[in-house]
Amino acid sequence: MNRPDRSPDVELTILMPCLNEAETLEVCIRKAQGFLAGHGVAGEVLVADNGSQDGSQDLARRLGARVIDVPRKGYGAALIAGIEAASGTYVIMGDADDSYDFTALAPFVERLRSGADLVMGNRFKGGIAPGAMPALHRYLGNPVLSGIGRLFFRPGIGDFHCGLRGFRREAILALGLQTTGMEFASEMVVKATLANLRIVEVPTTLSPDGRSRAPHLRSWHDGWRHLRFLLMFSPRWLFIYPGLFAFLLGTVTTVTLAIGPVKVGAVGFDVTTMIYASALAVIGFQALLFWWLTKLYATAEGFLPASAGYRRLASAWTLERGLIAGLLLFLLGVAIGVSQLVHWGSVDFGRQDAREVVRVAVPSAMTLIIGFQMIMMSFFAAILTVPHRSAAPTATGV
Known part of the structure; x- marks a missing residue:
């Protein structure tokens, strides 16, 4: 594991899990760097690579991002490793497929600075562009799973599975997150709620991703893994x-x-x-x-x-x-x-x-x-x- 000598000068780590994202990784990194420079935030862009074979690692390094290699496969595994390796007091995570706007992170940073432990994006309040989310996910998967999550745990949020979220690094590390797959998104919210962390929500937008290949998400398989996790923890x-x-x-x-x-x-x-x-x-x-x-x-x-x-x-x-x-x-x-x-x-x-x-x-x-x-x-x-x-x-x- 690449663990940095953490510096108090780094306030924010923008973390991107990556698996063969060369098509969209550059625009995401440039947007994130532009946000840091434009808002005067002392930060870094960290790419947690999960075994890319399309040159994503070299591309990220050429652009000035820090890259860690995560041998253990899975969305959650990449993010856990990235959180552990992050230098920032705060971490904002988001997919490297250009579906989330890394230039619009100011509301997340403001809420974190105000004392929030976990700041969740809400795509249903911020706006979902045409073609950005399959109808199955928009009208069935996300509403049902988010509704079950709210019923079971009452975290006070509307979008349980938004991939763009910010948090205080030490607070999330203390939760001992374990899941390696897509259910990591649910685990973070559930354990944060059970630990009585301060959770807030800000509107965010979702755009169609810029990849020419199919997404890594498998609707029914990953949906069941989210539901299974919610049931096991309730x-x-x-x-x-x-x-x-x-x-x-x-x-x-x-x-x-x-x-x-x-x-x-x-x-x-x-x-x-x-x-x-x-x-x-x-x-x-x-x-x-x-x-x-x-x-x-x-x-x-x-x-x-x-x-x-x-x-x-x-x-x-x-x-x-x-x-x-x-x-x-x-x-x-x-x-x-x-x-x-x-x-x-x-x-x-x-x-x-x-x-x-x-x-x-x-x-x-x-x-x-x-x-x-x-x-x-x-x-x-x-x-x-x-x-x-x-x-x-x-x-x-x-």
Whole structure:
């Protein structure tokens, strides 16, 4: 990694990830240099090259840009390496395809100087030129993914995936960004939001890129990677909300039908519905267990922050309390089953009404399963939270 001796004289690094961008790289570098000179900003242009084979590296060096070679492939990998190598207090990143205007960076610099940690561009407020964004991205991909991001994390921005953004270098490095692909754009916003960084937004424009080849972006593949990342970093939406809905609906339906059949208008609900409802309750309970285990692991490893409410719940839910709750549910299931066996014996183990047998057996089986799962989860959670010391370095002889 090319790590500079950082100088306090460099205020701004304009960072461009690059993979075979010789067609447009020169105009981007000249625009960036023109901005620095025209606005009196002490800065540099840094190109993070991801293995170009069209001479982009030599072109950038001839124009006076600093170039670092990033062997690890991927949009995110190039940007992470560029951020680490940047000399500036602030970094503004943008694609080297001439779709973003590097002469119009003043609003970003102003907001950064005013104390913002992350300044996002908003292409929908600034303007998208005809042909600059495919209709699939403009009317489906970006609005849907940005909407999901706002719903899950509430960062206070409208364009979750704008490639032109500025940030305070040290604040972003402290986030420990890891993703190497296009989902890096989501990771930065999500982790900045979870870390309570100050995020603001400025309008920016998007123009058709100047390349003759197809872009690196793969719509469905990269869209799924963005969505997958958003879900993985929001266990509340991935596990809690659907799990709680399924568990409550399944449990209430099962208990209601255990009393007797229900008729709504011309539609009747009986033991068949009860069986599926109990399965729904078990599925929902499993989702809630996955949330708990995911949260324990993610907070212990530093992937997700721990809220005050979560800390109180984690300290209150001990192994012993989980075992007691699970055992009580398991014994309730056993008791229901035993009562059914006793009733069968009262009729000399003869024939019974099948519907009435199922009406009792289903709640028994459901509580047995949920109780057993809670016992096992409590042990697993205890394993995840066993206090441990970091391994000390092994001494070596000289």
